[in-house]
Amino acid sequence: MSLTLLAIESSCDETSASVCRDGKILSNYIANQTVHEQYGGVVPELASRAHLQKIVPVVDVALKQAGVDINELDAVAFTQAPGLIGSLLVGAQFAKSLALALDKPLVAVHHMQAHVLANLIPERRPEFPFLCLTVSGGHTQIVRANSPTDLQVLGETIDDAAGEAFDKSAKLLGLPYPGGPLIDKYAKEGDATRFRFAEPQINGLNFSFSGLKTSVLYFLQKERASDPQFAEKNMADICASLQATIIRILLKKLQKAATETGIRDLCIAGGVSANSGLRTAFVELGKELGWRTFVPAFEYCTDNAGMIAITAYHKLLAGETADLSVSATARSEWH
Numbered sequence: 001m002s003l004t005l006l007a008i009e010s011s012c013d014e015t016s017a018s019v020c021r022d023g024k025i026l027s028n029y030i031a032n033q034t035v036h037e038q039y040g041g042v043v044p045e046l047a048s049r050a051h052l053q054k055i056v057p058v059v060d061v062a063l064k065q066a067g068v069d070i071n072e073l074d075a076v077a078f079t080q081a082p083g084l085i086g087s088l089l090v091g092a093q094f095a096k097s098l099a100l101a102l103d104k105p106l107v108a109v110h111h112m113q114a115h116v117l118a119n120l121i122p123e124r125r126p127e128f129p130f131l132c133l134t135v136s137g138g139h140t141q142i143v144r145a146n147s148p149t150d151l152q153v154l155g156e157t158i159d160d161a162a163g164e165a166f167d168k169s170a171k172l173l174g175l176p177y178p179g180g181p182l183i184d185k186y187a188k189e190g191d192a193t194r195f196r197f198a199e200p201q202i203n204g205l206n207f208s209f210s211g212l213k214t215s216v217l218y219f220l221q222k223e224r225a226s227d228p229q230f231a232e233k234n235m236a237d238i239c240a241s242l243q244a245t246i247i248r249i250l251l252k253k254l255q256k257a258a259t260e261t262g263i264r265d266l267c268i269a270g271g272v273s274a275n276s277g278l279r280t281a282f283v284e285l286g287k288e289l290g291w292r293t294f295v296p297a298f299e300y301c302t303d304n305a306g307m308i309a310i311t312a313y314h315k316l317l318a319g320e321t322a323d324l325s326v327s328a329t330a331r332s333e334w335h
Contacts, residue, residue, distance in 0.1 A: 011091075026068065028305060
């Protein structure tokens with residue numbers, strides 16, 4: 001029996017809709033918001049208003065790209081948590097209303113679980129159990145996936161996430177928002193061994209990036225005291241050294257997790273997994289250590305409804321649906 005569903009993602013500043021049929025993504029349309037660039041970060045109120053304006057046309061485009069009529073849908077899914085509450089509410093209320101109008105099942109999806117399961121979208125997929133290093137703007141986690149509905153967090157950041165380390169350091173360097181991709185761009189032209197930054201040592205599989213951010217701050221203050229244009233003159237080398245430090249912290253913990261669990265199928269996911277330096281280093285480390293490595297396509301790394309759709313598909317197969325009393329939640333931990 002065929003199963004077709006519509007998924008909506010609205011956790012931050014991307015309005016996205018995706019149509020999935022029998023585990024295959026037929027469309028994955030994403031509308032970005034550029035209004036936040038002038039503020040140096042996402043403004044929650046502006047984000048939620050933009051979602052209100054875009055959600056109907058975005059869903060319409062996704063259905064048309066998939067060649068699916070709205071009455072052909074067997075279920076509706078949405079991102080329940082975590083994220084900006086105003087943004088989440090737009091997607092949640094739209095999905096609940098549509099599910100009610102169509103008299104179809106509703107599926108609530110955890111955003112971070114969806115990032116992990118984005119690795120199930122391509123034809124070449126990891127086998128269970130697998131490990132996933134999930135790195136996004138607000139989260140850094142190592143997750144053990146025993147099945148599509150059995151995910152366990154083995155380690156996570158105790159302060160800043162890796163994405164925050166990129167963006168906050170970029171701001172210190174005077175780069176515009178979002179700074180992470182710009183650091184990646186400059187890093188390709190720089191010497192990653194020229195400068196050294198702090199690598200906080202945390203026991204177990206947890207991460208810490210606040211010390212690194214402070215290290216970058218003090219480094220720039222010291223150098224700018226004698227040369228106000230120091231950052232501009234050395235941007236490529238600073239970015240390369242910073243990026244190499246973040247990648248080293250991430251992959252050391254992932255290697256530790258692989259050693260402790262004995263798992264050989266390893267994945268990366270989340271917005272920061274679009275970073276070319278991380279993707280390359282991850283694959284190279286995998287070759288060195290005999291891992292099978294998996295990296296989602298770029299469109300499934302950043303916030304997107306395709307990852308919500310594939311997660312919802314597996315939840316439906318497991319009989320996990322939600323009723324109309326379900327609420328969006330800004331923070332939702334899972335272990």
